[in-house]
Amino acid sequence: MSEPGPTIQIEVLRYRPEQEDKPVWQRYTVPFTDDMSVLQGLQHIKDELDGTLSFRWSCRMAICGSCGMMVNGKPELSCKTFLRDLLPGPVRIEALAHFPIERDLVVSVGEFVKKLEAIKPYLIPKLPRTLAEGEYLQTPAQLEQFEQYSSCINCMLCYAACPQFGLDPGFAGPGVLALLHRYNADSRDGGRDERMPILNAEEGVWSCTAVGYCSEVCPKHVDPANAVNQNKVNSAKDYFLRFLTPKGGRP
Amino acid sequence: MIRNAEPGRPASTPSLRPPAPPYVRPMQGWWQRNPFFVRYMVREATAVAVAMYALVLTLGVVCLAAGEAAWNGWFDAMRTPWSIGLHAVLLVAMVVHAKSWFDIMPKTMPMIVVGGRRLSAEAITRGGWAATGLACALLFALAWWWRP
Numbered sequence: 001m002s003e004p005g006p007t008i009q010i011e012v013l014r015y016r017p018e019q020e021d022k023p024v025w026q027r028y029t030v031p032f033t034d035d036m037s038v039l040q041g042l043q044h045i046k047d048e049l050d051g052t053l054s055f056r057w058s059c060r061m062a063i064c065g066s067c068g069m070m071v072n073g074k075p076e077l078s079c080k081t082f083l084r085d086l087l088p089g090p091v092r093i094e095a096l097a098h099f100p101i102e103r104d105l106v107v108s109v110g111e112f113v114k115k116l117e118a119i120k121p122y123l124i125p126k127l128p129r130t131l132a133e134g135e136y137l138q139t140p141a142q143l144e145q146f147e148q149y150s151s152c153i154n155c156m157l158c159y160a161a162c163p164q165f166g167l168d169p170g171f172a173g174p175g176v177l178a179l180l181h182r183y184n185a186d187s188r189d190g191g192r193d194e195r196m197p198i199l200n201a202e203e204g205v206w207s208c209t210a211v212g213y214c215s216e217v218c219p220k221h222v223d224p225a226n227a228v229n230q231n232k233v234n235s236a237k238d239y240f241l242r243f244l245t246p247k248g249g250r251p
Numbered sequence: 252m253i254r255n256a257e258p259g260r261p262a263s264t265p266s267l268r269p270p271a272p273p274y275v276r277p278m279q280g281w282w283q284r285n286p287f288f289v290r291y292m293v294r295e296a297t298a299v300a301v302a303m304y305a306l307v308l309t310l311g312v313v314c315l316a317a318g319e320a321a322w323n324g325w326f327d328a329m330r331t332p333w334s335i336g337l338h339a340v341l342l343v344a345m346v347v348h349a350k351s352w353f354d355i356m357p358k359t360m361p362m363i364v365v366g367g368r369r370l371s372a373e374a375i376t377r378g379g380w381a382a383t384g385l386a387c388a389l390l391f392a393l394a395w396w397w398r399p
Contacts, residue, residue, distance in 0.1 A: 022274065098276075101274040210359065213285070
């Protein structure tokens with residue numbers, strides 16, 4: 001018989017709404033190997049120890065943005081976080097902070113999706129364009145203006161990193177505002193006027209107090225804090241220039 | 252079959268109890284949860300030191316306008332050990348404040364392209380310190396030049 005391998009303790013904040021009014025911690029002992037991610041640890045629990053544990057996941061390679069959770073108090077993609085880096089444990093896992101918990105590690109994302117829809121996260125052409133006119137041309141410099149912000153995978157780690165969102169769930173939040181900037185900063189886009197009211201609102205960029213942790217935790221290096229804070233200048237310009245020029249200083 | 256993770260604790264039992272609504276976790280004490288938030292709160296708190304020093308200087312200007320006696324009074328108050336102690340504390344707080352702001356400064360600026368390459372965050376932060384160094388050097392030079 002082979003020798004039992006190393007194990008690690010994983011503590012999960014459980015919430016089963018049909019069973020308890022408040023979340024409770026539950027501890028599992030999980031065998032682990034050096035190449036195991038936190039997500040694989042959870043999958044071991046679900047497959048072998050406790051089939052009632054609920055969590056979201058899909059791609060296992062930091063692309064789908066489903067498996068965000070708090071790992072030892074930090075927002076992380078559980079597929080991109082390795083148990084070997086969390087030794088000796090115990091590893092404490094809880095649902096993404098600042099979101100209501102539906103069940104165990106599953107949070108309510110409805111409000112986030114509503115905000116995402118509201119900023120019109122798609123190219124709105126300046127003028128109607130027929131296929132015969134061909135593709136849009138863009139210089140590398142124009143691409144660089146928005147490219148990093150287009151890496152967002154909507155994993156919401158930045159929301160779990162943002163205390164302002166935690167204190168006021170109405171705040172549009174770092175991820176949505178970074179995507180708003182991604183389209184506004186695109187030379188092919190003409191939808192700026194439709195997005196500025198969201199950006200200018202109290203719940204827009206002005207709810208941000210430049211904590212900056214959102215950019216720290218972003219697994220795709222989007223730097224949402226940069227998108228939000230540079231738009232405070234744009235929002236101020238949008239406000240003041242309206243008194244000076246008929247189009248509010250917009251080209 | 253559902254196996255319990257720990258004996259004695261039911262994994263999940265069938266229940267007729269109406270399910271509780273999504274659970275909203277409290278935010279009390281949020282800034283103590285992460286060292287990053289503690290540093291943020293230090294940055295915010297040191298703003299008080301900046302405001303206090305502005306108040307000290309404003310008082311000086313008010314005293315200057317009020318005449319020689321008031322000005323000398325303010326000047327003498329500045330030389331007391333209490334005042335020197337306060338200034339030392341305020342100086343430390345303002346250096347911490349400046350550092351925290353120069354660290355976050357790159358996040359507040361649009362993309363700056365110099366010679367076809369994007370200016371790095373470190374370069375922007377260093378630029379802030381260089382400007383501070385230059386302003387301090389100019390101020391000290393001016394004070395030296397105008398000394399009685």
